[in-house]
Amino acid sequence: MVILEFLQTLLRNNPEIALFLAIAIGYWIGKFRFGSLQIGGVAGSLLAAVLISQIGIHIDSGLKTVLFALFIYAVGFQSGPQFFKSLGRQSLREVLMAFVLAISGLFTVLAVARMFHLDKGLAAGVAAGGLTQSAIIGTASSALEKLGLPLAQTQMLQGHVAVGYAVTYIFGSLAPIIICVNILPWLMKRGLREDALTAEAEQMQGMAVYGDGERPALSEFVSRVYQVKKAGQSVQQIESDHVTVEQIRRQKNLVAVTQDSTVEAGDLLLLFGHRADVISTGELLGEEIKQPPHDMDVVIVRHDVLLTNKAFVGKSVAECSQILSQVARHGVYFLGLKRGDKNVPFTSDLHILSGDIVTLYGTRQDVDRVAKELGSLLTKSLKTDLVFHGVGLVVGLLIGLIVVRLGSIPLTLGSGGGALLSGLLFGWYQNRHSKSGNMPMAASTLLVDFGLSGFVAVTGLQTGQQAVTTIMQQGITLFMLGVVVSIVPLIITMLFGRYVLHYKNTAVFAGALAGSRSANPALGEILNKAGNAVPTTSFAITYAIANVLLTLLGPLVVAFS
Numbered sequence: 001m002v003i004l005e006f007l008q009t010l011l012r013n014n015p016e017i018a019l020f021l022a023i024a025i026g027y028w029i030g031k032f033r034f035g036s037l038q039i040g041g042v043a044g045s046l047l048a049a050v051l052i053s054q055i056g057i058h059i060d061s062g063l064k065t066v067l068f069a070l071f072i073y074a075v076g077f078q079s080g081p082q083f084f085k086s087l088g089r090q091s092l093r094e095v096l097m098a099f100v101l102a103i104s105g106l107f108t109v110l111a112v113a114r115m116f117h118l119d120k121g122l123a124a125g126v127a128a129g130g131l132t133q134s135a136i137i138g139t140a141s142s143a144l145e146k147l148g149l150p151l152a153q154t155q156m157l158q159g160h161v162a163v164g165y166a167v168t169y170i171f172g173s174l175a176p177i178i179i180c181v182n183i184l185p186w187l188m189k190r191g192l193r194e195d196a197l198t199a200e201a202e203q204m205q206g207m208a209v210y211g212d213g214e215r216p217a218l219s220e221f222v223s224r225v226y227q228v229k230k231a232g233q234s235v236q237q238i239e240s241d242h243v244t245v246e247q248i249r250r251q252k253n254l255v256a257v258t259q260d261s262t263v264e265a266g267d268l269l270l271l272f273g274h275r276a277d278v279i280s281t282g283e284l285l286g287e288e289i290k291q292p293p294h295d296m297d298v299v300i301v302r303h304d305v306l307l308t309n310k311a312f313v314g315k316s317v318a319e320c321s322q323i324l325s326q327v328a329r330h331g332v333y334f335l336g337l338k339r340g341d342k343n344v345p346f347t348s349d350l351h352i353l354s355g356d357i358v359t360l361y362g363t364r365q366d367v368d369r370v371a372k373e374l375g376s377l378l379t380k381s382l383k384t385d386l387v388f389h390g391v392g393l394v395v396g397l398l399i400g401l402i403v404v405r406l407g408s409i410p411l412t413l414g415s416g417g418g419a420l421l422s423g424l425l426f427g428w429y430q431n432r433h434s435k436s437g438n439m440p441m442a443a444s445t446l447l448v449d450f451g452l453s454g455f456v457a458v459t460g461l462q463t464g465q466q467a468v469t470t471i472m473q474q475g476i477t478l479f480m481l482g483v484v485v486s487i488v489p490l491i492i493t494m495l496f497g498r499y500v501l502h503y504k505n506t507a508v509f510a511g512a513l514a515g516s517r518s519a520n521p522a523l524g525e526i527l528n529k530a531g532n533a534v535p536t537t538s539f540a541i542t543y544a545i546a547n548v549l550l551t552l553l554g555p556l557v558v559a560f561s
């Protein structure tokens with residue numbers, strides 16, 4: 001009893017400890033897996049906060065607003081480039097999928113709310129949990145604050161949002177797994193694995209794509225040391241577009257390497273370049289040295305360069321190679337080209353566009369020289385541009401203050417919706433102007449994870465006592481309504497994709513359907529069944545759009561329920 005009283009006093013007087021304790025316990029709970037179901041750290045944090053709140057804790061609401069703004073801005077920043085890229089004609093099917101699910105989800109929530117007389121808070125909570133879009137908690141809570149209700153009533157409704165979310169979230173996570181992995185292949189009469197292999201063969205076009213930490217065992221670029229048998233050749237005569245002489249060792253000393261340097265019999269040459277060309281050139285020079293001297297080595301770097309030089313824009317790779325003479329590009333090899341977020345096959349007839357990112361490979365001195373001709377080096381920094389992102393958050397919060405009235409109904413994005421819109425715009429801008437607005441993926445991931453889990457934890461601490469009472473009164477009803485909200489929009493969207501959009505490939509279709517519900521657990525199961533990353537592309541497009549559309553359902557549910 002003494003220990004329990006001490007903990008109660010400690011947490012009541014220091015609510016910040018209760019906040020971090022709820023997050024820690026919540027993420028620990030979220031690690032447990034029951035079959036294919038895992039509630040995750042966010043739902044776990046909410047449950048832990050509700051339990052801790054039973055001792056009675058007061059925590060400031062301003063903290064909740066700050067945490068959610070950080071979370072939703074980071075989500076928008078990450079999704080911005082892909083979101084605006086997805087609005088083109090080539091991704092029209094995925095865009096329509098996301099819109100159909102969002103619209104059918106909204107009308108399903110409004111229908112069950114009217115039929116079962118749910119208040120605005122419970123309706124928004126059922127939408128957040130049934131559609132597994134945790135961000136709705138924040139946008140709905142923000143919209144509730146704009147209704148002008150008494151503070152006690154506003155906090156009660158915000159508590160109901162958390163209650164509805166907690167009761168419906170578990171089945172909301174399970175439903176897209178069942179439909180995408182089991183029902184969809186039955187409807188298509190084709191398996192995920194076979195269609196994933198078919199799509200992979202079409203997409204790769206002979207290109208090898210490696211994951212993090214993966215490298216080919218048989219590298220395309222190699223270095224070898226050869227001992228020259230016959231004197232008289234110059235470095236210029238030995239080198240080609242695919243082989244470079246990086247070092248010459250004469251007797252026991254390294255000598256300077258220039259295009260006019262002449263090699264002598266017995267010299268050791270360090271050749272670098274494409275494997276087949278290095279071997280064939282070396283065999284003409286002499287014998288390969290299996291154990292070269294330890295000082296015969298060079299450091300090779302790999303750097304991305306943002307192409308901005310107008311002299312190369314619009315020209316083919318072959319034409320650019322002529323503009324950039326052999327002397328100028330000496331020792332530098334082009335590994336590939338990225339356009340937006342997509343790797344493009346690097347062929348001689350490929351035309352260069354402004355903003356393309358070219359990957360260069362060679363010694364630092366050579367790479368830096370060529371990079372200056374093409375544009376500017378993209379150096380990865382661990383620092384976040386807080387000026388850029390501070391302005392982004394200010395813009396978002398100002399947008400959230402705008403209220404538009406539809407008759408007597410106030411419509412507002414709130415701080416959450418405004419921060420989301422700002423994040424999208426600033427993320428899109430940063431993707432096109434890579435020199436400013438840096439935010440490492442690790443930093444944005446921290447904002448997403450900590451911002452959302454902290455937000456729901458504060459919500460649980462504030463409203464947990466009221467939540468327990470409401471669950472005891474309406475728990476089973478809310479659960480069944482969550483089942484309806486989870487299944488109906490998915491079924492409608494699946495039928496729309498099959499018979500209106502005419503998806504043919506089950507793996508691509510499954511990724512698009514899961515993304516339209518922002519269903520990360522479903523994607524994991526789809527990838528397990530597919531055996532490759534094919535569903536990820538369609539998932540990324542619908543996921544980026546769904547993150548925006550489903551998040552904006554919060555204010556709409558509050559306004560019309």
